[in-house]
Amino acid sequence: MTDFARTRKISIAVMSGLIASAVSGSALAEYPEKLVTIVVPFSAGGPSDKIARDLAEALRKPLGQTVVVENTAGACGSIGTARVARAPNDGYRLLVHHIGLATAPSLYKKPGYKTEDLEFLGLINEAPSTLIGKTALPGNSLADLRKYIAENDSKINLANAGVGSASHLCGLILQNALKSNMTSVPYKGTAPAMTDLMGGQVDLMCEQVTNSSPQIESKKVKVYGVSSTKRLTTPALADVPTLEEAGLKGFDFTVWHGLYAPRGTPPAILDKINAALRTAIKDPSLVKRQEALGITVVADARAEPAGHKKFFEGEVNRWARVIKDAGIQPE
Structure with missing residues (x-):
C-alpha cells in the first residue's frame, strides 16, 4: 500500500468516526421530537399494562415529550415483543415486559424474536x-x-x-x-x-x-x-403471612418488569432513555402508586442497562432449570 493510499484510508476512517460522533450527538440533542410509544405485549387492564401506564406518565417530564401505551397482546407476549424487536431503532417504540421474557427461550422454539434483538434499558419494579x-x-x-x-x-x-x-x-x-x-x-x-x-x-x-x-x-x-420474603404493608395484605413463614421454606417469587428498545438504537438515545427511566422510578407519585399495590420500585444497579442485562441472564438460567424440572417441553 502506498503512503498516499494509507493516508487516504486513515483519513476516511477518521472522517467516518467524526460523522458517527456528529450523528450520535445530533440524535441526543433532538430526541425525542415526537411522542414515544411503549408497547405492552399483553391486554389492557392487566398488571403489565397498569405498570406501563404509570411509567409512561412519569417519563413525560424527564423526556419532555408525550409517552403513550399501546397494547399488542397475543402468543403470551411474543407478538408485541417481536413488533418492538423489528421496529425502527430510533427510540420511539419501546417495550415493557415482565419475567416472561426470561422464560421464553425455555418455553418456545420459535417465539418470533431473539432477546439479542433488544437493548436493555433498566429494570422498573418487582411485584x-x-x-x-x-x-x-x-x-x-x-x-x-x-x-x-x-x-x-x-x-x-x-x-x-x-x-x-x-x-x-x-x-x-x-x-x-x-x-x-x-x-x-x-x-x-x-x-x-x-x-x-x-x-x-x-x-x-x-x-x-x-x-x-x-x-x-x-x-x-x-x-x-x-410470595415475597417479607410481609406486605398494604391494607388488604398486612395480616397475610409470607408463604415461607407459613411453612414453604425458601419460597421467593416476584414478577419484575423491565424497559427495552430495538437493537441498534444509538447509544446517545439509550443513555437519554435510561436517564429518564431512573428519574421516573424516583417520582414520588409513581412510587406511591406502586407501593399502594404492594410493588417495590427498583432502586439498585438493575435500573442501569448493564445491571438489568446481568440480572436478566441469571433469570434465564434460573427458569431454564425450573421449567426442565417440571418436565415442560418447548412448543
Missing part, C-alpha cells in the same frame, strides 16, 4: 404474588390448604393466565414446594382465570398482588400467603 383460592375451600390457613391438597392433589385445579405467564411460573414453584401434582388449567389471560376462580370453577391461583388485592379485600377469594 410479589399471592396464593389465592375459591371461597368454598375448607380452612383459612396454608396448613389447612396443604392438608386438603394432600388428600385431593390431582383433583385440585390450579388456574393460570397461560403457559409462561407469571401465574403459571409461580404455580410451578408452588407445586414443586408442595410436592404436588395438581391439575394445571391455563387460560387466555388473567381476567378469565380470576373470573372462574371467584365463581368456583377452579380451586387455586397464584396471582400478582396488582390483580388479587381487590378480590382479597372484597372477600371474593381466600388468601393463603404472599
Whole structure:
C-alpha cells in the first residue's frame, strides 16, 4: 500500500468516526421530537399494562415529550415483543415486559424474536404474588390448604393466565414446594382465570398482588400467603403471612418488569432513555402508586442497562432449570 493510499484510508476512517460522533450527538440533542410509544405485549387492564401506564406518565417530564401505551397482546407476549424487536431503532417504540421474557427461550422454539434483538434499558419494579383460592375451600390457613391438597392433589385445579405467564411460573414453584401434582388449567389471560376462580370453577391461583388485592379485600377469594420474603404493608395484605413463614421454606417469587428498545438504537438515545427511566422510578407519585399495590420500585444497579442485562441472564438460567424440572417441553 502506498503512503498516499494509507493516508487516504486513515483519513476516511477518521472522517467516518467524526460523522458517527456528529450523528450520535445530533440524535441526543433532538430526541425525542415526537411522542414515544411503549408497547405492552399483553391486554389492557392487566398488571403489565397498569405498570406501563404509570411509567409512561412519569417519563413525560424527564423526556419532555408525550409517552403513550399501546397494547399488542397475543402468543403470551411474543407478538408485541417481536413488533418492538423489528421496529425502527430510533427510540420511539419501546417495550415493557415482565419475567416472561426470561422464560421464553425455555418455553418456545420459535417465539418470533431473539432477546439479542433488544437493548436493555433498566429494570422498573418487582411485584410479589399471592396464593389465592375459591371461597368454598375448607380452612383459612396454608396448613389447612396443604392438608386438603394432600388428600385431593390431582383433583385440585390450579388456574393460570397461560403457559409462561407469571401465574403459571409461580404455580410451578408452588407445586414443586408442595410436592404436588395438581391439575394445571391455563387460560387466555388473567381476567378469565380470576373470573372462574371467584365463581368456583377452579380451586387455586397464584396471582400478582396488582390483580388479587381487590378480590382479597372484597372477600371474593381466600388468601393463603404472599410470595415475597417479607410481609406486605398494604391494607388488604398486612395480616397475610409470607408463604415461607407459613411453612414453604425458601419460597421467593416476584414478577419484575423491565424497559427495552430495538437493537441498534444509538447509544446517545439509550443513555437519554435510561436517564429518564431512573428519574421516573424516583417520582414520588409513581412510587406511591406502586407501593399502594404492594410493588417495590427498583432502586439498585438493575435500573442501569448493564445491571438489568446481568440480572436478566441469571433469570434465564434460573427458569431454564425450573421449567426442565417440571418436565415442560418447548412448543
